[in-house]
Amino acid sequence: MNPVNRVTRISRPLSSALVLAALLATAACGGNSEAASGGSSSRVTLTIGDQAKNLQTLFNTSGALKGTSYNVKWAEFEGAAPLFQAVQAGAADTSYAADLPTLQALAGGVPVKAVGALHNDGTHTGIVVRDDSSVRSVKDLKGKKVVVSSAKGSIAEYLLAHVLQQAGLSYDDVKVQYLLPTDAQAAFTSGKVEAWATFGVYKAVAEQQGGRLLVNGADGRVSGYGFIGASEKALADKGKKAAIADYLRRLDTALAWSQKHPDDYAKAIQQNNGASAEVAKKLVSQANGDLLPVGPQVIDAVQKVGDTMHGIGVLTPNPTVADHVDTSLIKE
Structure with a gap:
């Protein structure tokens, strides 16, 4: 089983310099996953970005991350903005965010590619x-x-x-x-x-x-799409890119598990996230379904979101979604 560490959550947006300093400090305080396990220094460590323990709870409960050939660290945040700051600072290899936060990060120059799409009914x-x-x-x-x-x-x-x-x-x-x-x-x-x-x-x-x-957000009021992103630096590293591809396969497995075990998943959310039984069940009913390739349908839907927000001055510049995807890791 791979060793897992957590990077301490940042509670407020900070400047890039402060984010980098804070994250490096907390990572040092948390210890090195390779050293803790006695593993080889050549073993790849993948730092997975998460929000409100959503992915970590899913993986821990489903067991889908057991037996990886790489180490895993968790970088936990309460919102997408500080998560993308961590990606930009090199303190997280992957991101997990809805469509507009991803577009906002791209508009701000965060070097990230959308490598997988998630979809839900918008009711969350x-x-x-x-x-x-x-x-x-x-x-x-x-x-x-x-x-x-x-x-x-x-x-x-x-x-x-x-x-x-x-x-x-x-x-x-x-x-x-x-x-x-x-x-x-x-x-x-x-x-x-x-x-x-x-x-x-x-x-x-x-x-x-x-x-x-x-x-x-139901009935098309939001697109329902979100993205798993990967930093361009991580994708350029052969070992990390292979780890990200494996992580995506395991995420698909974990999502399938959650569909088949809604009660177990709800109990885990209740225990790990401090939610009540009622809230946990609601979250499960509104959760993402499948992991999808970032294909034309996804790109077109998210581009419309970008166009709308650019039109009211919230998103500037307006990124071209198709220019910020890597379709090599997930196929139909």
């Missing part, structure tokens, strides 16, 4: 309002402050922009504030935030703790 993303709010429809958001998690260019922001557009409103009709999910959750729970555009476990917990779902 939503705009939640406090139960006592007067907001009953998207049109009622006009003039309101809406908190978006986590940083500029998140999947939650695309949902907000898209549903405002569908309601005949402009993005300037609301006052957007960006907060990382844990900060936003505290503000929402305390009543300081009336409307919150969020995703995943944060959305599920908000609904459980007095929130009312205004709208979710």
Whole structure:
């Protein structure tokens, strides 16, 4: 079984220099996985980027990472923005994020390629309002402050922009504030935030703790696509590229396991992520299904997301998705 270490989570976006320093320091504090196992110094170490322990919980419960020929380290973050900063700093080899955060990273010059696509029904993303709010429809958001998690260019922001557009409103009709999910959750729970555009476990917990779902990402309100990315530096390394290809195969196995064992997966989320039984079951029902190649259908759908966000000034420049994919690792 491969040894696994974790890079300490970063709770707020930092400058690239600070990110690099912090990550190198925490990696040193965490120890070296090769040294801890007594393994060969020539053994490849793959540092897998994750958000809110989503992938780590899936892999640990399914056992799909057992027996790798490479070491694994986990780089855990609560949002996509600090995760991509880690990729840029060389402190993570892979990324795990929805479509718009990936586009935002590409627009910012992060040297990452989309190597696999994930898909879900969009219901994991939503705009939640406090139960006592007067907001009953998207049109009622006009003039309101809406908190978006986590940083500029998140999947939650695309949902907000898209549903405002569908309601005949402009993005300037609301006052957007960006907060990382844990900060936003505290503000929402305390009543300081009336409307919150969020995703995943944060959305599920908000609904459980007095929130009312205004709208979710189903029915095409979000693309439903996310990406596993790999840094260009890792892809240029023969050993790491082989490890990434193997990691992707194992992720496909883990996803298949989760479909067949929803109750076991929910229990693991409850235990490892601190979620209630109700929230854990909801997360499983909204989870990603298959791991897909980054083909034309995926590229076209995500490019439309980029075009929409570029049109309202959130995404600049607008990356050409097809220029930032590596289709050699996953085939149909």
